[in-house]
Amino acid sequence: MGWKTLNGPLGVDVAQIDTAQVYQPGTCAFAEYDSSGSITHYGEFTYQKGVASCAAGSWVAINPDNDTVSLLADGHIGGAGVAAAATVASTWGWFQIKGKAGGLLAASVADNAGLYTTASAGTAGATASGQSEIIGARAAAASGSSAAVTDVELNYPVCGLSAGA
Numbered sequence: 001m002g003w004k005t006l007n008g009p010l011g012v013d014v015a016q017i018d019t020a021q022v023y024q025p026g027t028c029a030f031a032e033y034d035s036s037g038s039i040t041h042y043g044e045f046t047y048q049k050g051v052a053s054c055a056a057g058s059w060v061a062i063n064p065d066n067d068t069v070s071l072l073a074d075g076h077i078g079g080a081g082v083a084a085a086a087t088v089a090s091t092w093g094w095f096q097i098k099g100k101a102g103g104l105l106a107a108s109v110a111d112n113a114g115l116y117t118t119a120s121a122g123t124a125g126a127t128a129s130g131q132s133e134i135i136g137a138r139a140a141a142a143s144g145s146s147a148a149v150t151d152v153e154l155n156y157p158v159c160g161l162s163a164g165a
Helices: none
Strands: 002-007 028-033 040-047 061-062 068-071 077-084 092-105 114-117 134-141 149-161
Touching: 040 061, 061 092, 061 114
Parallel strands: none
Antiparallel strands: 002 028, 028 040, 040 092, 061 068, 061 077, 077 092, 077 149, 092 149, 114 134, 134 149
């Protein structure tokens, strides 16, 4: 079934990729996730221009000053989110900022672990050494033995330097 918009632009599909700008950058949409006729969770999304190499589940840095995103990288300070679809540089789409999402996690991240940026752009991990902490995000399931899109919980994530940095 998938995401169903509750409010925001009428009829928006948060998994849709637009080849031209359809909404104002920063537009928000709220949606519920329907899994086989049962609402399992809710989410909030923001509309932005894509970035090169962005896949569904990629972590992005959101810059509200110029309404751009970049793949989340070590050392970022500021807002973050997760791509709802493969929104590459020549496209526009939705990035999740609240609720349960599918986010790209490094290998061996434990369920309920706090998350940090990694040396792999667009990927979050559980290692704090020298990385920016993603405050307002945690793993909602354990990742496997290799990096993969895994359930994460978002509450308006923002990156800051960890105490170990």
